[in-house]
Amino acid sequence: MRSLDPALLAALRIRESAILVAEAVVTVAKALTDPGDSRPWQEKIESCFVDDGERLERIISSVVEEFGGVEEVKTWLENFNGDSYRKFAEKLLGAARYRLLIQAFQEDAAVLALAVRRGVRALMPFAIAWGDALSLVSKNQIKPASRAQFLAFNAVDMVLGLDAFLGEKVLSSLPMARATGGGADLEEWKKEESDDLVAKFRKLVTESSMRRVERANSSLVRKIRGARDALTYSEDGVSQAANSLIELIDRIMREAFPPSVVLAWVDTNFPDEPETTHIQDGVRKPTKRAESLCFIYGGEPVLPREPTQFDDGTGPSPLHDVLARVLVSARNKLQKMKHFDSGSPEEREQIGAVLSALEGALMLGLAIGGVSADKTHLPELPAA
Numbered sequence: 059m060r061s062l063d064p065a066l067l068a069a070l071r072i073r074e075s076a077i078l079v080a081e082a083v084v085t086v087a088k089a090l091t092d093p094g095d096s097r098p099w100q101e102k103i104e105s106c107f108v109d110d111g112e113r114l115e116r117i118i119s120s121v122v123e124e125f126g127g128v129e130e131v132k133t134w135l136e137n138f139n140g141d142s143y144r145k146f147a148e149k150l151l152g153a154a155r156y157r158l159l160i161q162a163f164q165e166d167a168a169v170l171a172l173a174v175r176r177g178v179r180a181l182m183p184f185a186i187a188w189g190d191a192l193s194l195v196s197k198n199q200i201k202p203a204s205r206a207q208f209l210a211f212n213a214v215d216m217v218l219g220l221d222a223f224l225g226e227k228v229l230s231s232l233p234m235a236r237a238t239g240g241g242a243d244l245e246e247w248k249k250e251e252s253d254d255l256v257a258k259f260r261k262l263v264t265e266s267s268m269r270r271v272e273r274a275n276s277s278l279v280r281k282i283r284g285a286r287d288a289l290t291y292s293e294d295g296v297s298q299a300a301n302s303l304i305e306l307i308d309r310i311m312r313e314a315f316p317p318s319v320v321l322a323w324v325d326t327n328f329p330d331e332p333e334t335t336h337i338q339d340g341v342r343k344p345t346k347r348a349e350s351l352c353f354i355y356g357g358e359p360v361l362p363r364e365p366t367q368f369d370d371g372t373g374p375s376p377l378h379d380v381l382a383r384v385l386v387s388a389r390n391k392l393q394k395m396k397h398f399d400s401g402s403p404e405e406r407e408q409i410g411a412v413l414s415a416l417e418g419a420l421m422l423g424l425a426i427g428g429v430s431a432d433k434t435h436l437p438e439l440p441a442a
Contacts, residue, residue: 059159062151069150082106084166087173091237168232171224172243178220179247182255183262185213187418190263194387194415195380214256221247260414267417270424271306275313281306285413289406296405300395303416307389310420311353320344320352327360331373346389350382356427378426384419388412 059067059077067074089095089102097105138144148156189212225246234244247255264282272279281302288298315323321344324334334348344352351374365371374382391412398405 059162066150070147080166084169087169091169091172091176164233165236168229168234168237171228171232172234172237175221175224175229175243178217178224182214182217182259183266184422185217186256186259187263187267187421188213190260190411190414190418191381191384191422193411194384194391194419199383199387200376200380214252218247218249218252218255222249263414263421264417267421267424270421271310274424275310278306278310281309282413282417289409289413293401294399296398296401296409297396299409299413300392300398303413304389304392304396307385307392307416311349311385315349315352315357317344317349319357320349323352323355323357324348327355328373346386347382350385351378353385354378354382354423354427358427381419381423381426384415385423388416388419 059072060081062070062072067077085106086103089106090099092102095102147159151159225244229244268279268282271282285299285302285306288295288302292298321335321342324331324344328334328351331351334345334351335342336345337343355374355378360374363369363371363375369376373379392409395405395409395412398409
C-alpha cells in the first residue's frame with residue numbers, strides 16, 4: 059500500500075493514517091512472533107519504535123484518528139470484502155499489481171493471526187487458574203448480580219473455542235507458512251484432548267504461582283514445595299501440607315500488609331462492607347476477609363465503578379471479591395484438613411484440589427494486586 063500513488067490510495071479510500079496503523083500492528087506482531095528473539099515482550103515492542111520518535115507520534119495520532127471513526131473502518135472492511143470493490147480495485151491497479159496487493163495483505167494477515175493465536179493460547183493458564191479458584195467458592199458467596207456471569211462462564215471452554223475458531227476460519231485460509239510460526243502454533247487443540255491440555259497447563263499455573271510468591275516473599279516458596287513434598291512422600295502428608303499452606307496464606311498477606319495497614323485501608327475504601335473487622339480482647343482487628351481483600355487489591359485505593367448488569371458498583375468488584383473469598387475459603391478448608399490423619403487417597407485428592415485452587419488464586423491475585431517484595435506499604439494507623 060505504501061508504494062501506491064496517493065491518487066490511487068484516495069480512489070481506493072485508503073488513508074495514510076490507516077496504513078500507518080496497519081504497518082505498526084504488523085511490525086509489532088512480527089517482533090512478538092520472532093522465534094529467534096528471546097527478549098521479554100516489552101523490549102520487543104519498544105525496539106520497534108526506539109529509533110523513530112516522530113514516527114511513533116504519527117502512529118499514535120493515526121490510531122486516534124482511525125478508531126475515532128470505527129464506523130468508517132467497518133464500512134471500508136465490508137466494502138473491501140465485496141465483489142464490486144474488488145473488481146474496482148483490480149481494474150484500477152491492474153491484475154498484476156492487484157494480485158501483489160492481495161498477496162501482501164494475506165501475508166500480513168498471517169502474521170497477525172499467528173500473534174492472535176499465541177495470545178489466545180497464552181490465556182489458558184489464566185483460564186485454568188480461574189476455574190480452579192472458582193471451585194472453592196459456593197454459589198451463595200457470589201454477589202447475586204454476578205452469579206449467572208461467573209457460574210455459567212467456563213474460561214477453559216472459551217479459550218478452546220476461540221482457538222478452534224482461529225484454526226478453522228482464519229488460519230486455514232491464510233499462507234501461514236510465510237509467518238514465523240512453528241509446527242506447534244499450527245497444531246489443532248482437540249476438544250477430546252482437553253483433559254491432557256489442562257493437566258499440562260496446570261503445571262504452568264503452579265510454576266507461575268511459585269514465581270509470583272517468590273517475588274512477594276522469597277522465603278515462602280518453600281511452603282508450597284513443602285506441601286507438595288509432604289503429599290508425595292510423607293505418611294502424614296495431608297496434615298503437614300495443610301499446616302504449610304495455612305502458614306503460607308497468613309504470612310504472605312500479613313507480611314505484605316500488617317493488620318494496622320489493613321484496618322486503615324478497609325476504613326478508607328470499604329467502611330460499610332460487612333465481615334471486615336471484629337473485636338478481640340477489646341481490640342478492633344481486621345478479619346481474614348479484610349486481609350485478603352487488601353492483598354488482592356495490592357493495598358491500592360479502590361476507584362469508583364459504574365453499575366453494570368453484573369455489578370451494582372458497590373463494595374469490592376466481583377473479580378476481587380471472588381479471589382478474596384477463595385483465599386478465605388481455602389484457609390477454612392485447610393484448618394479442617396489439619397486434623398486429617400488417615401492419609402487416604404480421598405483426603406489427598408481433597409487437599410490437592412485446595413492446593414490447585416490456592417495456586418490459581420495466588421497467581422491471579424498477585425498479578426492483579428502487583429504485590430512484590432519491595433511493595434511500599436500504606437501508612438499504618440497512629441498508635442492510640
